[in-house]
Structure formats: C-alpha cells, structure tokens
Amino acid sequence: MIKLMLALGVAGVALTAAPSEARHYTNYTQCVQRRHGRCVAWRRLTRAQARRAGFPVGHMFGPNYSYVDVNTLPQPVVTRYRLRPNFRYVNDNGVIYVVNPNTYRVVRVINVPM
Numbered sequence: 001m002i003k004l005m006l007a008l009g010v011a012g013v014a015l016t017a018a019p020s021e022a023r024h025y026t027n028y029t030q031c032v033q034r035r036h037g038r039c040v041a042w043r044r045l046t047r048a049q050a051r052r053a054g055f056p057v058g059h060m061f062g063p064n065y066s067y068v069d070v071n072t073l074p075q076p077v078v079t080r081y082r083l084r085p086n087f088r089y090v091n092d093n094g095v096i097y098v099v100n101p102n103t104y105r106v107v108r109v110i111n112v113p114m
Contacts, residue, residue, distance in 0.1 A: 031113075039113060054095055059106045061090060061099055077112055 025044045033041035061067075067088040070078060073096060083089070083098065087107075090097040098108035 037113065054092070054109070055090075055097055055106055057106050057109060059097075061088075061097075061104050061106070063104060065090065065104070067099065074112065077110065081108075081110055 024047050026047055028045045029042045030045055031039035032043050068091050070083050070085045070089060073083065073089060073091060077096065088099040088101050090099060094112050096110040096112055097106045098110065099105065100107050
C-alpha cells in the first residue's frame with residue numbers, strides 16, 4: 001500500500017512538472033475591434049502569428065519590387081513619422097514598409113489606421 005501511494009505521488013509530480021504548450025508572445029499587436037474608424041481592442045501576437053502577419057524588419061524586397069513614392073502616401077502619416085524621399089516605401093493593406101534603397105531591406109514598419 002505504501003508503494004502504491006508513493007508511486008501515485010511520483011506520477012503526480014511527473015505530470016505537473018512536464019512542460020506545457022507554452023505560448024511565447026511578441027511585442028507585435030493587432031487590432032481586433034474597430035469603432036468609428038479607430039482601433040478600440042488590441043491583442044498581442046504569438047511568435048508564429050507575428051511571422052505570418054506581414055513582412056518583419058530585415059525582410060528584403062529586392063530592386064524590382066513595385067515601390068510607391070513618398071508623395072502617394074497619406075500626408076498626415078508622412079508628417080507624423082517624418083518620412084523622407086530618400087527611402088523607398090511599400091504600402092500594403094494599411095501597413096507602410098520603409099525600405100533602405102541600398103540594401104532593399106525593411107528598416108521600419110508603420111501600421112496606418114484605416
């Protein structure tokens with residue numbers, strides 16, 4: 001009987017000490033609810049969700065990608081984030097990617113509210 005109780009105790013400790021399916025969250029957030037054109041609810045993304053969400057900083061677009069001119073971006077965004085004409089820009093579904101013209105890598109990601 002003592003061996004049975006001891007075995008059950010060891011099994012209980014072993015089951016609780018096993019690593020669970022832990023989620024690792026990033027600092028990336030995503031709007032999940034909008035009201036009157038503004039985001040009112042956010043959620044943090046896990047590592048896998050952040051990878052699927054868009055192009056991260058450091059992503060390389062290449063020289064033949066269709067970039068947009070800084071004049072075609074919304075003027076309040078250009079003013080607020082101090083966007084300059086010496087960079088290249090990709091405008092994709094409410095996200096502006098600032099691209100270094102020499103390396104074609106994303107140096108900044110700007111979420112634009114719609």
